[in-house]
Amino acid sequence: MLNQAIFFYFAVVILVSAILMITRRNAIHSVLFMLLLFFHIAGLFVLLNAEFLAAVQLIVYAGAILILYLFVVMLLNVDKEAHVARANRFWPWLVAFGFVIVGELALLVLRGSFPAESGKTMGLVGYGVKELGIELFTKYLVPFEIASVILLVGLVGAVMLAKKTEN
Amino acid sequence: MVPLSWYIVLSAALFTIGVVGVLTRRNIFFILMSIELMLNAANINLVAFSHYLQSLTGQIFTIFVITVAAAEAAVALAIIILLSRNRGSVYVDEFNLMKG
Numbered sequence: 001m002l003n004q005a006i007f008f009y010f011a012v013v014i015l016v017s018a019i020l021m022i023t024r025r026n027a028i029h030s031v032l033f034m035l036l037l038f039f040h041i042a043g044l045f046v047l048l049n050a051e052f053l054a055a056v057q058l059i060v061y062a063g064a065i066l067i068l069y070l071f072v073v074m075l076l077n078v079d080k081e082a083h084v085a086r087a088n089r090f091w092p093w094l095v096a097f098g099f100v101i102v103g104e105l106a107l108l109v110l111r112g113s114f115p116a117e118s119g120k121t122m123g124l125v126g127y128g129v130k131e132l133g134i135e136l137f138t139k140y141l142v143p144f145e146i147a148s149v150i151l152l153v154g155l156v157g158a159v160m161l162a163k164k165t166e167n
Numbered sequence: 168m169v170p171l172s173w174y175i176v177l178s179a180a181l182f183t184i185g186v187v188g189v190l191t192r193r194n195i196f197f198i199l200m201s202i203e204l205m206l207n208a209a210n211i212n213l214v215a216f217s218h219y220l221q222s223l224t225g226q227i228f229t230i231f232v233i234t235v236a237a238a239e240a241a242v243a244l245a246i247i248i249l250l251s252r253n254r255g256s257v258y259v260d261e262f263n264l265m266k267g
Contacts, residue, residue, distance in 0.1 A: 007169045011177045018181055018204055022188030027196055034200060041207055047169075048218040050226050057210075060233050065203070065240045072244045073196065076251050087191040088260065098187040105179035109172045114219070127223055135223050136230070143227075147234045154238030161245035 003047070010044045025086060027073045031066060038062040052129045174215035182208035193258045195250070199243055206236045 014037055021033040038061045045054035136144055181204060188201030210229045217225025251257055 003169050007173065011173070014177065015180055015184070018184045021204070022184060022192065022197060022201055027194070030197060030200060034203070037204075037207070041211060044211060045214055048174075048214050050214050050217065050229075053210075053214060053226055053229055056230065056233060060237055061203075061207075065237055068240060068244055069196075069200065072247060075248065076196075076257065084258075085193060088193055091191045094187055094190045097190075098183045101186070102180050102183040105183075106176045109175045109179070112172075114171050127221070127226075132223055132226055136227055140227050143231055147231055150235060150238050154241045158241040158245040161242070162248045 006047060007044070010040045010047065013040045014044070023086070028070070031069050031073060034069070035062055035066055038066065049127070052132055171215060171219045175212060178208045178212035178215070181205075181211065193260055195247055195257050195259050198259065199240070199247070202243075203236065203240065206232060 017033045017036045017040070021030050021037065024030040024033065038057060042054040042057045042062075045051070045057060185201045185204030185208060188204060189198050192198055192201070210232055213225040213229045213232070215225075217223060217229075247257070250262070254262060256262075
């Protein structure tokens with residue numbers, strides 16, 4: 001019962017802050033709602049016994065990616081757009097399309113049955129950071145190394161793209 | 168006990184909000200933030216399945232999704248800086264150089 005109440009709180013705040021995030025006029029407000037969203041997603045991860053992922057979500061998403069967004073907002077002065085149209089011409093159609101999509105997905109999901117739930121043997125202990133580390137470094141070692149190459153490419157690419165050309 | 172279907176519906180709703188944000192906003196910055204919303208929705212889905220199937224594969228996949236999202240955010244923001252510097256605007260309907 002408490003589990004469901006906590007999940008309900010996280011879910012409501014996640015959805016409300018997501019909707020507010022895409023409709024703000026001020027980009028800094030939008031980034032702050034993104035911060036709220038990331039914190040509540042990390043809380044959801046803790047509820048799902050994924051504490052390491054909650055910490056990684058906070059460190060990487062809220063601590064690095066969001067700061068990057070804030071810096072670019074400040075750099076580009078996308079701050080206040082007073083009389084500019086926020087959305088394109090077709091936004092009512094697109095919102096209706098969104099409702100149709102989510103209604104369809106919710107109908108399909110709530111109608112189906114998931115064999116994972118019928119067992120009800122979801123133990124609270126079982127997998128922790130240690131097992132995650134072991135599996136990451138033995139079974140998923142190649143994707144791990146490829147991820148490091150991706151990060152290197154991202155780093156070099158971002159610096160190469162954004163530096164000023166000296167003529 | 169929270170049913171698995173609630174997590175999937177939450178993930179689908181968050182993903183749809185991200186899709187509507189990408190399709191609707193004119194400022195390229197908000198489009199990028201909506202893409203991050205979609206990635207987070209996928210992360211919620213993955214971690215929920217990892218919990219309910221008692222398998223670590225979902226969490227490892229999520230680590231890689233977060234990694235790729237970080238690299239992609241850095242490169243995409245560098246591209247936005249270049250776009251703003253060269254074209255002078257951040258609104259996607261003004262990037263119509265290839266229009267016939």
